[in-house]
Amino acid sequence: MLFLLGLALMLFVLRDVFHSVVPRVMNTRFCIAPFLVRRVFWPPFLAVTSRISSPAWKAEVLGLFAPSALLMLLLIWICLITTAFGLIALSLGSHYSPPVNSLWGGFYVAATSVLTIGNTSDFAPRTASVKFLMLGGALLGMLLTASVISLMFGLISAIQPRETLVSVISNLGGSPPSGIAILETYSISRERELLPAFFDECHHWCADVLETHRAFPILPHFCSNDCSTSWLTALGAVLDSIALMLSADPNKDCLSARMTYQMGCKLMTEFVAIFNLTLSEQQEISDDDFHQLYLRLQSAGYVANSEEATRANFRLLRRAYLSAHHALCEYLAVPATPLTNETRPLLPVLTNCPLSE
Numbered sequence: 001m002l003f004l005l006g007l008a009l010m011l012f013v014l015r016d017v018f019h020s021v022v023p024r025v026m027n028t029r030f031c032i033a034p035f036l037v038r039r040v041f042w043p044p045f046l047a048v049t050s051r052i053s054s055p056a057w058k059a060e061v062l063g064l065f066a067p068s069a070l071l072m073l074l075l076i077w078i079c080l081i082t083t084a085f086g087l088i089a090l091s092l093g094s095h096y097s098p099p100v101n102s103l104w105g106g107f108y109v110a111a112t113s114v115l116t117i118g119n120t121s122d123f124a125p126r127t128a129s130v131k132f133l134m135l136g137g138a139l140l141g142m143l144l145t146a147s148v149i150s151l152m153f154g155l156i157s158a159i160q161p162r163e164t165l166v167s168v169i170s171n172l173g174g175s176p177p178s179g180i181a182i183l184e185t186y187s188i189s190r191e192r193e194l195l196p197a198f199f200d201e202c203h204h205w206c207a208d209v210l211e212t213h214r215a216f217p218i219l220p221h222f223c224s225n226d227c228s229t230s231w232l233t234a235l236g237a238v239l240d241s242i243a244l245m246l247s248a249d250p251n252k253d254c255l256s257a258r259m260t261y262q263m264g265c266k267l268m269t270e271f272v273a274i275f276n277l278t279l280s281e282q283q284e285i286s287d288d289d290f291h292q293l294y295l296r297l298q299s300a301g302y303v304a305n306s307e308e309a310t311r312a313n314f315r316l317l318r319r320a321y322l323s324a325h326h327a328l329c330e331y332l333a334v335p336a337t338p339l340t341n342e343t344r345p346l347l348p349v350l351t352n353c354p355l356s357e
Helices: 002-021 032-049 055-062 065-091 103-114 128-173 179-188 192-215 231-248 255-274 287-300 307-319 322-332
Strands: none
Touching: 002 032, 002 065, 002 128, 032 055, 032 065, 065 103, 065 128, 103 128, 128 179, 128 192, 128 231, 179 192, 179 231, 179 287, 192 231, 192 255, 231 255, 231 287, 231 307, 231 322, 255 322, 287 307, 307 322
């Protein structure tokens, strides 16, 4: 019975390690890592950081969560694997000299093997079966450590492209970015024809974030370097810019914008379901606030619709992601996307001054 229990525990832990290391979306039911990260580690950490008033210090503390959770997962995996081998060693206690007849003795024998400390004179294996057991424990300990190192490289390779586009969006729309600022930046540069290419890049970015962040449950908790923004803040700004552009001119044919809008809404809906969040009704934008938005859209040259029709379209498009966006920002303790901010030209206005002879 002890042998079967130890074998079942070992397979259970290995399944969890495989699920966490391999970049593949799998069923997270009965998995240790997603449960620990989302239900055990994160709620008390969030409760502590919510009491920090300084945004800079709050972002600094939040940035410690993901690396600390990784170390805790490695420690828990090692302890569980050691316990599994300890149960197996206890079931074969008569094959050691002196016999292993206690749970602590089995745990000690397993720890010397899994941690690759090597054989000790306390419990010497007498049969080939326990010798192979100790060799298997040492091999599994090395594989577990190598898997966590591989996981760290996989996380880094997934975070870098995410944060690259976050920096691009912050450069276009300010920090924190807003949708109207993104549209104004392209209007100021007189390069509105480049917007479809930008939205196409955002479309691929949303798809990449959806796949990688579903596969690695720790990834959504990695913070951005800028305490004023995050990948959720940037995504909200992109969706706001699309909603504003399509609302002001619904006849504008921009396939990349519509595809990015659909993928962004899907991303938020998926993570609301993954985190099991409860959505609350968000307050619609007031008429006065939208009037200021409409004036900025008009000044940037995006308006081909009346203010009333633009406002109705914008509220309809924004309603599809607003509640999910606020719920995710609140859960991950990141800044929500502002509706407006002050945009700025990329360069000072240069005059055409002829050179003197």
